[in-house]
Amino acid sequence: MSLCAVKGFQWLRQRQCVLFSKGMSFLCVHQLHSSPGFTDSCYDGLYPGHIHTTPIQKALLAVGSGVAALQNPYRHDMVAVLGETTGHLALINLRDRMKNDPEGYTILTERPRIRLSTLDLSKMASLPDGSFGREYLRFLEDNHVTPDSRADVKFVDNEELAYVMQRYREVHDLLHTLLGMPTNMLGEVAVKWFEAAQTGLPMCALGAVLGPLRLNSSRLQSLFTSLGPWALQNGRRSRCILSIFYERRWEQNLEDLRQELNIEPPPVILSAANKRST
Amino acid sequence: MAASVRLLLRLSHRNINVAAAGGSARPGCCWGPTGPSSCRCFSDATGDRSTHFGFETVPETEKAKRVYKVFENVAQKYDVMNDAMSLGIHRVWKDMLLRAMHPQPGVRLLDVAGGTGDIAFRFLEYVQSQQERQKRRAARSTQTPSWQDISTNYSTEDEDGPQESKAVVCDINKEMLKVGKQKADSMGISAAGLSWVVGDAEELPFDDDQFDIYTIAFGIRNVTHIDQALQEALRVLKPGGRFMCLEFSKVTNPVLARLYDTYSFQMIPVLGEVIAGDWKSYQYLVESIRKFPDQEEFKGMIEDAGFYCVHYHNLTGGVVALHSGFKL
Numbered sequence: 001m002s003l004c005a006v007k008g009f010q011w012l013r014q015r016q017c018v019l020f021s022k023g024m025s026f027l028c029v030h031q032l033h034s035s036p037g038f039t040d041s042c043y044d045g046l047y048p049g050h051i052h053t054t055p056i057q058k059a060l061l062a063v064g065s066g067v068a069a070l071q072n073p074y075r076h077d078m079v080a081v082l083g084e085t086t087g088h089l090a091l092i093n094l095r096d097r098m099k100n101d102p103e104g105y106t107i108l109t110e111r112p113r114i115r116l117s118t119l120d121l122s123k124m125a126s127l128p129d130g131s132f133g134r135e136y137l138r139f140l141e142d143n144h145v146t147p148d149s150r151a152d153v154k155f156v157d158n159e160e161l162a163y164v165m166q167r168y169r170e171v172h173d174l175l176h177t178l179l180g181m182p183t184n185m186l187g188e189v190a191v192k193w194f195e196a197a198q199t200g201l202p203m204c205a206l207g208a209v210l211g212p213l214r215l216n217s218s219r220l221q222s223l224f225t226s227l228g229p230w231a232l233q234n235g236r237r238s239r240c241i242l243s244i245f246y247e248r249r250w251e252q253n254l255e256d257l258r259q260e261l262n263i264e265p266p267p268v269i270l271s272a273a274n275k276r277s278t
Numbered sequence: 279m280a281a282s283v284r285l286l287l288r289l290s291h292r293n294i295n296v297a298a299a300g301g302s303a304r305p306g307c308c309w310g311p312t313g314p315s316s317c318r319c320f321s322d323a324t325g326d327r328s329t330h331f332g333f334e335t336v337p338e339t340e341k342a343k344r345v346y347k348v349f350e351n352v353a354q355k356y357d358v359m360n361d362a363m364s365l366g367i368h369r370v371w372k373d374m375l376l377r378a379m380h381p382q383p384g385v386r387l388l389d390v391a392g393g394t395g396d397i398a399f400r401f402l403e404y405v406q407s408q409q410e411r412q413k414r415r416a417a418r419s420t421q422t423p424s425w426q427d428i429s430t431n432y433s434t435e436d437e438d439g440p441q442e443s444k445a446v447v448c449d450i451n452k453e454m455l456k457v458g459k460q461k462a463d464s465m466g467i468s469a470a471g472l473s474w475v476v477g478d479a480e481e482l483p484f485d486d487d488q489f490d491i492y493t494i495a496f497g498i499r500n501v502t503h504i505d506q507a508l509q510e511a512l513r514v515l516k517p518g519g520r521f522m523c524l525e526f527s528k529v530t531n532p533v534l535a536r537l538y539d540t541y542s543f544q545m546i547p548v549l550g551e552v553i554a555g556d557w558k559s560y561q562y563l564v565e566s567i568r569k570f571p572d573q574e575e576f577k578g579m580i581e582d583a584g585f586y587c588v589h590y591h592n593l594t595g596g597v598v599a600l601h602s603g604f605k606l
Contacts, residue, residue: 051557056544064552077555154557 046159049152058085061155070210080151083203084165090200091161097240098164104243111163112247114147114170124250132257133250136177143183147173167242168199174246178258179231180266185211186219187270190227197235199242226267238262329502332565341502342478346451348559349393349500353453355554356394357461362549363560371598372495375524376400378591378600379491383409384442388489388514390479390507391497392447393454395461395472402471405443446489448477479507484514491515495524499570508583515605521585527592527599528572534595542567573599 045052053061065081072078098104112118124133140146150169156162172191179194181187189211196204212220239261249257258265327338336344352359360368375397381387383405389397417428449455455474462472477483479494479501492511501507511521529535542564550560571579573590576599580588585603592599 054544057548060545060548061551064548068552075555078552081551 047162049154051154053155061085077151083201084153084155086202091164094199094242095161095164098243101240101243103245107245116146116148127251130253132252132254135254136174139177145183171241175241178263182270185214190231193228193231194235197232222268230267234263330569332562338502345500348562349451350453351556352554352559353457359554362553363546371524371593372396372400374593375600376404379522381405385490387445387491390448390494393449393458395447395458397493397495398445398447398472399467401445444471446473446475448475450478452476482510482514486513487516488514489519491520493522498523498525499566508580512584512605517605519605521603523601524598526567527596529596531595538597576601
C-alpha cells in the first residue's frame with residue numbers, strides 16, 4: 001500500500017515538474033511553493049539533493065553565482081551553480097553524444113561515481129608507472145586534491161542530465177591527468193579551454209575567457225602561443241571525454257589512452273610546483 | 279489499496295486548496311515527507327505530536343533540532359543576509375522597537391533569541407544616550423556650578439550608570455552567541471553591561487521577576503511551543519515589566535502581499551544560496567513566516583498567557599508587527 005502511495009507522490013511531483021519546466025503562470029509557481037514538503041531532506045525532488053527552481057530563480061541564480069564566482073574564484077559552489085543554471089542545452093548535447101557512443105551508453109545506464117570510497121587506492125598504487133591509474137593517483141598526491149571535493153548537483157531539473165553534470169565534474173580531475181595539467185591557475189585555464197571546446201558549457205566558456213585575466217604575462221604568453229591552441233584543437237577533435245568508462249581502464253597505459261581519445265600530449269610540461277589550494 | 283487512492287485524491291486536492299488559501303495550511307493535515315509516515319498521520323492512530331517546520335510536518339521533538347541546525351549553518355552570514363534580504367530595512371525595524379521601548383537608565387533587559395546581539399547593542403546605546411541627556415539636563419539646571427563640582431558629579435554618575443543598565447542576551451544556539459560576542463568585541467562595546475547566556479525560550483534559566491523588559495526579535499516563530507515561551511516571558515518579568523516582540527506577520531494590503539510573496543519565495547532562497555551557500559535554510563525561514571499566526575491571533579495568544587494592555591503596530595505594511603504587553 002505504501003508503495004502505491006510513493007508512486008502516487010512521484011506522479012504528482014512529475015506533474016508539477018512539467019508545469020515548472022513549461023515556465024507557466026505565477027499561480028502554478030505559487031502552488032508549487034505553497035505545497036509543503038519540497039525542501040524536506042527525505043523528499044528529495046528528482047534525485048538526492050535536487051532543489052526545484054522556477055525559471056526566474058534560475059536566472060537570478062545564474063547572475064548571482066556568476067558575480068559571486070568572479071568576486072571570489074575560490075567559491076567552487078558558485079561556479080557549480082553557474083554551470084548548472086546555464087548549461088541546460090549543453091547538457092542535452094552531451095547526453096545525446098554519450099547515448100550515441102556504446103561506452104557512453106553503458107555509463108548512462110550503470111551510473112558509476114568517482115569517489116574515494118569507490119576507488120581501490122592500494123591497487124592503483126601498485127600499478128606500473130605510465131598506467132592511467134598510477135598517473136591519476138600521482139596527480140592527486142602531487143596537487144593535494146581529492147575526488148570527493150566536488151559539489152552535488154542541485155538545480156538541474158532532469159535526473160539524467162543531473163548525472164551527466166555530476167559525471168562532468170568528477171571527470172575533471174581525470175582530465176587533468178589526461179592532459180598532464182597541474183591544478184595551478186595556468187593548468188586550470190588550459191583544462192577549461194579544452195572543456196569549453198569539448199562540452200560547450202557556458203560556464204566553461206566564461207571560465208576560459210575570464211581565467212586568463214588572472215595570469216601574469218609570461219604565463220599568458222605560454223597560454224596563447226602553445227597551450228591554448230593545443231587545448232582548443234584537442235578539445236574539438238577528441239572523443240567525448242564523458243563517454244569513457246575510466247573506472248575500467250586504470251591498467252591501461254596513459255599514452256595508449258591518449259591516442260585512443262585522440263589527444264596529443266601537452267606541448268609544455270608544467271610542474272605541480274605552484275599549488276593553489278583547491 | 280483504496281486507502282492509497284484516497285491519499286492521492288486528498289493530496290491532489292490539497293495542492294489546489296493550498297494555492298487558494300495562500301499557503302495557510304490546516305495544522306492537522308500532513309503532506310508527509312515519506313509515504314508510510316503520512317499514512318500514519320492520516321490514521322491518527324499513534325498520536326505522535328507533530329508540528330510544522332516551514333511547510334513540512336515534523337515530530338515536535340525534531341523541530342528544535344532542525345531549527346538549531348538551520349541557525350548553526352547561517353550564523354556566520356546571518357547579519358550579511360539580513361541586510362541583503364531586507365535591503366537594510368531590518369535596522370529600521372529594530373530602531374523602531376527601541377524607540378517604542380524607550381528604556382531609561384537602570385533598566386534590565388532580557389533579549390531572548392538575541393543571537394547576534396542587534397537588540398542588546400541598540401539598547402545599550404540608547405540607554406547611554408539617555409544618560410547623557412539626563413546629565414546635560416542636570417548640568418543645565420544647576421546654576422553656574424564650579425568646575426570642581428561638575429567634575430565630581432560626573433565621576434560619581436559614571437560609576438553608577440553603565441552598571442545599572444544590564445542587557446542579557448539569551449539564545450539556544452551557541453554559534454549565534456559566538457558571532458554576537460565577536461561583534462561586541464569588534465564594535466568595542468564594554469562587556470560591563472552585557473551578558474551572553476545559552477538558554478531555551480521555553481525554559482529560561484532565570485529566576486522569577488528578574489527583568490524589566492523582555493524582547494524577542496524574529497525568534498518566536500522558530501520556537502516549538504510559543505505558548506510556553508510566552509509563559510516563561512511572564513514569569514521572568516518583574517510586575518510592571520514589558521513584553522515586546524518583533525516578528526514577521528501578515529501583510530494587509532493584497533497587492534503588497536503578492537509582491538512580498540514573490541520576493542520571499544523567488545529571491546530569498548537565491549540570496550541564501552549565493553551569499554551563504556545554503557538554499558534550504560532560507561527556504562525554511564521564508565516558509566516559517568507563512569506558518570506563524572497573524573497579528574490578531576498572536577495578540578490573543580499573548581493575552582492568554584496573562585499579559586495586559588496588549589497592542590500591536592504594523593511596520594512596513596504588515597511585513598513586520600511589533601507586539602507589546604505588560605505584566606501587571
